[in-house]
Amino acid sequence: MPHLVIAGGGFAGFWGALSAVRQAEALGRRPDTLITLINRDAYHGIRPRFYEAEVTSARVPLERWLTPLGIQVVTAEILEAEAVSRRLHLARGRVMDYDALILATGSSLSVPAVFGADRVFHVDTFTGADVLHQHLRALADTGFPTEASRTVAVIGAGLTGLEVVTALPERLRALAPQAPEFAVHLIDRATEVGLDYESEAGRYIRDRLRHLGIVVHAGQEVVHHEGCVLRLKDGTVVPAATVILATGLRASPLAAAFSGPRDALGRLAVDDFLRLPEHPEVLAAGDVSWARTDANRSALMSCQHAIPQGKFAGHNAVNLLFGRDLVPYAQPRYNTCLDLGPEDALVTVGWERRLQTIGPDAKALKTEILTRWIHPPADLDEALALAWPPLDRQPGGVPDGAD
Ligand SMILES: Cc1cc2nc3c(=O)[nH]c(=O)nc-3n(C[C@H](O)[C@H](O)[C@H](O)COP(=O)(O)OP(=O)(O)OC[C@H]3O[C@@H](n4cnc5c(N)ncnc54)[C@H](O)[C@@H]3O)c2cc1C
Incomplete structure (x- = not known):
């Protein structure tokens, strides 16, 4: 049975796992597909909420969503990846082999040397x-x-x-x-x-x-x-x-295990389908991926890019395992919503970040984004329905298994 392993349970990994289940079901191959998600702890962290005073509700247990869908959740630190033998080394001597891998181990804070x-x-x-x-x-x-x-x-x-x-x-x-x-x-x-x-x-x-x-x-x-x-x-x-x-982010050190070009943030260059050119059985999504959003731009380290990338990666990983066509990732639209404290936020549109909305309306949108848009819905069917890659923005129409 082909084994899809997803490394990381953040935005890209979580939505990648849901998208993979949905696509395996759509192809009628769910019983033939083993899906494992590995994360260093038991939680899907809603990282954009970590600046809040109270963060207890800013993470949710991965198993709550993934176990009922038949996804094996492994709580372990991934210590090393062996690209050639398609193997991950986990803490306590455990190993995990894969046929396809979604690398979604995100990023971490870059700490300037002056600080202890x-x-x-x-x-x-x-x-x-x-x-x-x-x-x-x-x-x-x-x-x-x-x-x-x-x-x-x-x-x-x-x-x-x-x-x-x-x-x-x-x-x-x-x-x-x-x-x-x-x-x-x-x-x-x-x-x-x-x-x-x-x-x-x-x-x-x-x-x-x-x-x-x-x-x-x-x-x-x-x-x-x-x-x-x-x-x-x-x-x-x-x-x-x-x-x-808050000195910026660097891609997960696991990226270093794979050969191929990378950018100044340590992100791995990917092709149009989010695959590593030198390891086509590996897809990189989220902060670890240096992906083009359109002809002119690269994705940012942001959940707004990590979530759709995860959905594309899950879809494509399953299609890869079963010899189906892959769907190119694209995400030309870009808006931001910046929290600015009590009763205020700033919504901007476009890559030049033009001011669109400020004040309580913008703040209400920020709250909606943090508590609903980027938070997995409680209902599993609703979550699976949301796990489609945003194909409406795709030039090629509906892919295999979309009907
Ligand atoms: C305070 C804050 C505010 C932000 N605000 C915004 C915002 O307003 N809008 C926006 O778009 N983005 C925002 N971001 C950025 C956004 O959170 C990240 O871009 C996003 O989390 C990236 O998703 P990801 O899935 O690639 O990585 P992550 O969400 O970081 O997930 C990676 C997962 O992999 C796991 N992992 C990593 N290494 C290993 C390992 N070796 N073994 C096992 N597990 C591992 C981690 O534990 C984690 O669960 C913000 C970030 C922060 C910190």
């Missing part, structure tokens, strides 16, 4: 978000006694850094309504925050930071970090007991 990993916080993982939460609670329990304890520095003003920093003033105040003033700093190398947005949208972000009282250090970087002290390039000293890194 044990002295900083992040919201890259559920555990990271929880550790930050416990740390802030512990400071609150002592009443935030010192200036450093009342100071938070966020490093990096990309999407994650902006969402973290704009949530902080309200989050800190909720922890200790009686505490004296908090100070929230945002530090970034770029000469201005929001430069990767069209000018009106960028201006809106900067206005919002001012309105929230966030101290922005643009064109700066941290040159030294010791104890509760950050020193910046221009000599500014920020005393902060809480330093949160």
Whole structure:
């Protein structure tokens, strides 16, 4: 029986697994297809929610969806991949052979050398978000006694850094309504925050930071970090007991096991069908995949790209196993929704990120995205129906098994 293995249970892996089941059923080959998903823990993490103050509901058990569909869920760290022998080495000496593999092990925070990993916080993982939460609670329990304890520095003003920093003033105040003033700093190398947005949208972000009282250090970087002290390039000293890194992502180190071109983020180049050119039985989806969305653009490390890529990868992996035609991945449309703290968010359209909606309407959309659009529906049939790759955007019409 052909064995499809899915490495990673994030957005690409989870939706890849559902899409594979759906396509195997559509081809009448479900009883002949063994599908295994391996993830380092038992959960599908809703990573874009990890900047929230309360993350308990920002992950769901993989088995709740996958076991009833006959998918074998293995909770284990994948230590190594052997591309030539089509084998994965898991923790505790276990091995897993595959006929087709969807590599969907995502990405992780890139930590600049100036920071000691044990002295900083992040919201890259559920555990990271929880550790930050416990740390802030512990400071609150002592009443935030010192200036450093009342100071938070966020490093990096990309999407994650902006969402973290704009949530902080309200989050800190909720922890200790009686505490004296908090100070929230945002530090970034770029000469201005929001430069990767069209000018009106960028201006809106900067206005919002001012309105929230966030101290922005643009064109700066941290040159030294010791104890509760950050020193910046221009000599500014920020005393902060809480330093949160949002310094960008790097593709999963497992990508290194496969040969072929990769980009500066360590993502593996894939063909139109999300296969690795030098290992056509391996598809890469999500943050580990350097995929073209159309003739001019590459996908970003985002769940908005990882979810459809997972769906294409699941569909194509099954078709690959049964000698059917593959469907080319395409995703020309691009919009963003950036949380900007209480009652505010920013919706942009197009790759140039033109401002479309701001304020409570945008915030309501953000909430809808986080709690419904990227969250698996409770009903399994509904989840399976959503697992179709977005073929309406495909030039070639409906593929095998779509009827
Ligand atoms: C705070 C935050 C906010 C974000 N906001 C947005 C947003 O608003 N919009 C947006 O589009 N994107 C956003 N993103 C980015 C988005 O979350 C990622 O692009 C997305 O999670 C990528 O999906 P993925 O499936 O490729 O990887 P992941 O979701 O990271 O899943 C990878 C999975 O593989 C597992 N894994 C990794 N290595 C191994 C191993 N060796 N062995 C076993 N298991 C392994 C991991 O545990 C994880 O479950 C945000 C990210 C963060 C951190």
